[in-house]
Amino acid sequence: MAEIRIDGLCVDRGGKAVLDSLSLNIASGEIYALLGGNGAGKSTTLSTLLGFLKPSSGSVLVSGIDPSTNPEAARHKIAYLPENVALYEHLTARENVDYFLALAGEAHSADEIDAAFDAAGLQNEARNRTLSGFSKGMRQKVAIALAVVRQVPVLLLDEPTSGLDPRATADFNALLAKLKARGTAILMVTHDLLGAAECADRIGFLDSGRIVEEVGREQGYDIMALHRRYGEAVVA
Numbered sequence: 001m002a003e004i005r006i007d008g009l010c011v012d013r014g015g016k017a018v019l020d021s022l023s024l025n026i027a028s029g030e031i032y033a034l035l036g037g038n039g040a041g042k043s044t045t046l047s048t049l050l051g052f053l054k055p056s057s058g059s060v061l062v063s064g065i066d067p068s069t070n071p072e073a074a075r076h077k078i079a080y081l082p083e084n085v086a087l088y089e090h091l092t093a094r095e096n097v098d099y100f101l102a103l104a105g106e107a108h109s110a111d112e113i114d115a116a117f118d119a120a121g122l123q124n125e126a127r128n129r130t131l132s133g134f135s136k137g138m139r140q141k142v143a144i145a146l147a148v149v150r151q152v153p154v155l156l157l158d159e160p161t162s163g164l165d166p167r168a169t170a171d172f173n174a175l176l177a178k179l180k181a182r183g184t185a186i187l188m189v190t191h192d193l194l195g196a197a198e199c200a201d202r203i204g205f206l207d208s209g210r211i212v213e214e215v216g217r218e219q220g221y222d223i224m225a226l227h228r229r230y231g232e233a234v235v236a
């Protein structure tokens with residue numbers, strides 16, 4: 001079963017059609033990268049999956065739940081990492097995870113939380129430090145640890161590697177590979193064609209609310225050709 005199922009999705013914003021018959025299915029254990037220029041509709045797609053925007057027509061299902069009618073239940077299935085992960089600066093990494101688990105109404109043991117920090121690659125010494133000195137990469141690890149402990153089937157990522165150095169980007173991609181192996185369905189929106197080619201099973205190019213081309217890893221990514229076709233559109 002596809003964990004993310006988008007079928008003929010149209011979304012209007014400010015009286016304008018922003019998504020135009022968008023269809024996209026993402027299976028458990030699949031990483032999909034959605035590329036597109038500014039205003040193509042990438043964030044709108046994520047907001048609709050999160051239940052913050054409603055379709056004017058078409059349908060969206062997250063793990064079988066319709067976020068337009070049941071947003072709370074749909075969000076329970078999702079871990080969402082915005083471009084700048086929103087966590088509490090004055091709380092430690094551990095306290096942040098405890099706090100967001102309590103908000104989600106979930107109880108997990110300290111051992112389970114440590115196992116999630118291990119999986120996310122957040123070092124022991126960092127777990128009891130407040131987030132104020134954390135880099136973007138470390139903040140992402142806290143958010144990923146939260147996703148791991150919650151065992152959510154769906155991960156949504158908005159520009160996850162923008163502003164990360166090459167080492168942190170490689171760490172992040174390795175983390176995605178782990179989540180993929182656990183069966184998480186991952187949708188990332190990005191401007192980074194090269195990064196997408198490194199980790200995504202499929203790459204879709206969004207233009208004016210429609211996927212105009214989709215390529216899969218099994219066909220092999222011709223980065224230069226894709227860059228020539230979409231470079232100006234996707235590089236912000």
Ligand SMILES: Nc1ncnc2c1ncn2[C@@H]1O[C@H](COP(=O)(O)OP(=O)(O)OP(=O)(O)O)[C@@H](O)[C@H]1O
Nearest residue numbers: 013014018036037038039040041042043044045236
């Ligand atoms: N709050 C809003 N009210 C009305 N229109 C909006 C709103 N937010 C975005 N839009 C419009 O929706 C369209 C798609 O925006 P969206 O943010 O989904 O694009 P994007 O692909 O994520 O772009 P970017 O790469 O710049 O983040 C744009 O034309 C934008 O002007």
